[in-house]
Structures are given as C-alpha cells and as structure tokens.
Amino acid sequence: MRRPTRDELVExxxxxxxxxxxxxxxxxxxxxxxxxxxxxxxxxxxxxxxASEGMLWTVRQTLNEGIARRALRMTKTMLRGxxxxxxxxxxxxxxxxxxxxxxVLFLFPNEKDITDRLAQREAEVEKGEKIF
Numbered sequence: 001m002r003r004p005t006r007d008e009l010v011e012x013x014x015x016x017x018x019x020x021x022x023x024x025x026x027x028x029x030x031x032x033x034x035x036x037x038x039x040x041x042x043x044x045x046x047x048x049x050x051a052s053e054g055m056l057w058t059v060r061q062t063l064n065e066g067i068a069r070r071a072l073r074m075t076k077t078m079l080r081g082x083x084x085x086x087x088x089x090x091x092x093x094x095x096x097x098x099x100x101x102x103x104v105l106f107l108f109p110n111e112k113d114i115t116d117r118l119a120q121r122e123a124e125v126e127k128g129e130k131i132f
Contacts, residue, residue: 004012
C-alpha cells in the first residue's frame with residue numbers, strides 16, 4: 001500500500017469538510033423548515049383553542065337558554081295545574097254552597113253566617129215555606 005500524498009490528504013480532508021458543511025447546511029435548513037411547521041402548528045392550535053372557547057360559550061348559552069325555557073314551561077304548567085285545582089275547589093264550593101244553603105251562594109262563610117242561615121232555613125222549613 002502506498003501512502004497518500006499531501007495533496008491527496010488535503011483533497012480528502014477538503015471533501016470531508018465540504019461533506020460536513022453540506023450536511024450541516026441541510027440540517028439547518030431542515031430545522032428551519034421544522035421551526036416554520038411548528039410555528040404554523042402553534043398558530044393553528046391557538047386558533048383552534050380560541051374557536052373551542054367560543055363554541056363552549058355558545059354551547060353554555062344554548063344550554064342555559066334551553067334550561068330556562070324548560071323551567072319556564074314547567075312553571076307555566078304547574079301554575080295552570082294549581083289554577084285548575086283552585087278553580088275546581090271554588091266550583092265545588094259554589095255547588096256545595098248552593099245545595100246546603102238553598103241556592104244562596106256563600107263562598108267564604110264564617111261560622112256566624114252559617115248558623116244564622118241554618119236557623120233561617122229551619123224556620124222556613126217549619127213554616128212550610130220554600131223547601132228547595
């Protein structure tokens with residue numbers, strides 16, 4: 001084997017340095033490209049995060065409005081039910097008052113009114129007046 005000459009050694013070292021420089025430049029270019037891609041990815045992530053926060057707010061508003069509407073409907077339904085029940089009680093009270101007091105309507109009689117009316121009614125029955 002022969003020993004390489006000085007020019008050959010310089011040539012080989014120059015080629016190795018050129019190869020290392022090319023690899024370094026390629027690596028730096030790839031890192032810059034990756035950095036740009038990462039920047040794009042970070043921007044997209046931030047936009048997606050902002051959009052998701054807006055969507056979350058919209059969903060919460062929609063749910064709150066839906067819950068409020070359902071609560072309002074339930075309240076209206078319950079009030080209608082209470083009014084219907086009260087109406088029936090008043091109607092039954094009116095009908096019972098007409099039967100008990102000979103057609104005279106006492107919605108909320110006190111005890112004195114009831115005893116006076118009953119005494120009057122008994123007197124009418126004893127005299128034979130107005131039985132019904």
